[in-house]
């Protein structure tokens with residue numbers, strides 16, 4: 389077995405440090421990008437808990453990884469044989485890392501700077517959409533799910549969100565009377581917590597749902613829950629939604645001229 393030459397490893401270590409800080413701990417030619425990550429060996433330890441629900445063989449499939457960061461999941465999907473993987477992220481810092489990592493590992497993934505709000509511009513539907521760790525960073529979370537449903541997802545969506553509050557879920561009624569307010573105080577009623585200031589020292593955390601709210605939003609946006617392999621992670625499947633008489637749920641981007 390060939391071992392890394394010490395001077396090559398030093399150069400790689402230096403380049404990895406220049407590209408830091410990293411949120412994804414990747415092993416690039418044996419060198420870890422974020423060995424002291426506050427979540428441990430992230431995302432590898434997270435992925436270990438749900439990797440079995442993602443199709444092992446993605447031959448011929450197309451994948452869109454929204455909020456791809458340094459590309460850990462994008463590269464994993466390409467390694468599972470996906471024909472095409474597109475990773476998008478708003479942050480050029482993370483995209484630089486992703487391009488560097490994929491090139492070094494010889495994994496063919498396209499990375500583009502793009503926000504979830506722009507996915508209609510792709511004009512393409514994907515067999516698997518990965519939407520992990522982004523929802524709670526958005527000021528308009530349900531709109532993002534609606535846009536994914538309408539413009540990008542064809543079949544599966546791998547989804548994750550931070551959750552806080554009760555883990556209970558209660559069946560909600562079809563309708564309630566105006567003076568019925570008690571259901572809102574049930575721990576298992578869907579609720580989103582709004583972060584006006586900061587949570588976990590991060591000004592990009594905006595909305596944190598409880599479990600019931602996560603699941604209700606997924607269903608409401610037209611995604612059935614096929615698997616729930618760990619607390620925060622869901623494998624979902626696209627379902628048709630009834631279009632309201634005034635048009636699809638998404639009102640953004642605005643409809644063009646009639």
Ligand SMILES: C[S@@+](CC[C@H](N)C(=O)[O-])C[C@H]1O[C@@H](n2cnc3c(N)ncnc32)[C@H](O)[C@@H]1O
Nearest residue numbers: 455456457477478479482503504520521522525
């Ligand atoms: C917590 S990280 C999650 C990274 C990765 N998906 C994972 O699960 O490990 C959130 C990522 O979403 C990106 N992001 C934030 N807002 C976004 C948006 N509006 N559209 C696309 N990406 C976004 C951030 O730049 C960051 O890379």
